[in-house]
Amino acid sequence: MPLNTDASPLPLDAQGILELAARSMFQLFSSMSQGMFLVDLSGRIVWVNEGYRRFLPDLGVGSVNDFVGRMVEEVIPNTQMRRVLETGQPVLVDLLTNKAGTFVVSRIPLRGEGGQVIGAIGIVLFDHPETTLQPLIGKFARLQRDLDEARRELAAQRSRLPAGQGARRAKHTFASFVGASPAAVEVKRQARRAAQSQSPVLLLGETGTGKELLAHAIHAASARAAGPFVSVNIAAVPDTLLEAEFFGVAPGAYTGASAKGREGKFKLADGGTLFLDEIGDMPPSLQAKLLRALQEGEIEPLGSNQLVPFDVRVVAATSRDLAALVREGRFREDLFYRLHVLPIRVPPLRERRSDIPALVEALGEDLALRSAAAPPELLPDALALLAGQAWRGNIRELRNVLEQAAMRSDTLAIGAQQLHDVLRESGVEPAAPAPALEHAEPDEAARLLRPLAVQVAELEQRAIAAALALHGGNKLATARHLGISRATLYERMENPDK
The missing domain is CATH 3.40.50.300 (P-loop containing nucleotide triphosphate hydrolases)
Structure with missing residues (x-):
């Protein structure tokens, strides 16, 4: 009898399908995510993919060899991987902020054949949530x-x-x-x-x-x-x-x-x-x-x-x-x-200038709701002008300027000149529009123009404050979390510029 060459291959058994799916999903996450790494049950990093390596300089890690083998808390401030290892519960979507930036992340426990937790996987879904989302x-x-x-x-x-x-x-x-x-x-x-x-x-x-x-x-x-x-x-x-x-x-x-x-x-x-x-x-x-x-x-x-x-x-x-x-x-x-x-x-608003477009949209809709009219639409040059102002009155002042501009405008579209006039009549000398730096939001641009030592000191203080809050003010636990000695922690708290 001739061999049936059109016959379909035998189906894989259930275990084979499961292993194939696991490999496929792992490869999919590794290729599509912004970064991924694995830790063992003790919390030690055992693997990192190519995408995550670009965050290492911002985390103060010189190379992959300095990253792999370290305890996760030592190199990734504010991480919650330890909680995932201890509880076995995944954190599917969360915001993580540390000196490398703000990220949307997932943390998933890995289990052995008996169902016991053997490690965890950390996935960076988005590395610029303020723009991506x-x-x-x-x-x-x-x-x-x-x-x-x-x-x-x-x-x-x-x-x-x-x-x-x-x-x-x-x-x-x-x-x-x-x-x-x-x-x-x-x-x-x-x-x-x-x-x-x-x-x-x-x-x-x-x-x-x-x-x-x-x-x-x-x-x-x-x-x-x-x-x-x-x-x-x-x-x-x-x-x-x-x-x-x-x-x-x-x-x-x-x-x-x-x-x-x-x-x-x-x-x-x-x-x-x-x-x-x-x-x-x-x-x-x-x-x-x-x-x-x-x-x-x-x-x-x-x-x-x-x-x-x-x-x-x-x-x-x-x-x-x-x-x-x-x-x-x-x-x-x-x-x-x-x-x-x-x-x-x-x-203050001048420290979060990248939020101005979203604030303008929210305030515009609120103004429209109260006046039963369509919300104003700000042209790009108008948004750039708003992003460049000092905003001593912060969001309350921004709302007042928008309301005045909307009331005076004959059209929904509002340009920089109209806002310029409103600011001057309010007793404010308008500042120059915010410069557009490539790959940087206006507030990021302002930070980048400051001395490097100032930026590093500020990031360090934010990390210390976050760790202190996490551990309820416990200095010893905070020092361990940050991977520094308690003496170093006290020195940084007393002399933040060092």
């Missing part, structure tokens, strides 16, 4: 803004309900903090971590940077999200009324006081979050009472001898230099340390 980030941000608007409408409806039937809720989430620059990603990472704690949070930064928005987002992401979010702008309340505003008033406490009394903000925020905006403006006479309330967890309403317990998580914010106020004797040192548990510096 901008369409996705923009779409998500638009959806989040729609959701925020719906929440505001619902909150407005609740506020019109009879007393006791309404509720104070956070109006923003982390998606409302628009931006994918390294500075924006880092501040959101720190804020998300702070949201999981019950300790006080102190938001530091210039006016108009989005501190209140982050306070809302921290509450919304915390275990207290179902509780009330109550805010007090200390700078907007007269000093004589602040005590009553904070602690409430007992029935008939003074002439003209309500016979029913009045609850203060601490009691209104019971079970939730109390946001103290512009804490640096608090008068000294009230600082001692605030400190006692935070320490004891109880308040004494004005005109009452009864102590009232409360359960509140405090988020404070200020645009002032609190440390300087402490040195000048204008802010209590003990209150400063009570609040300065989880400090988060919110970067």
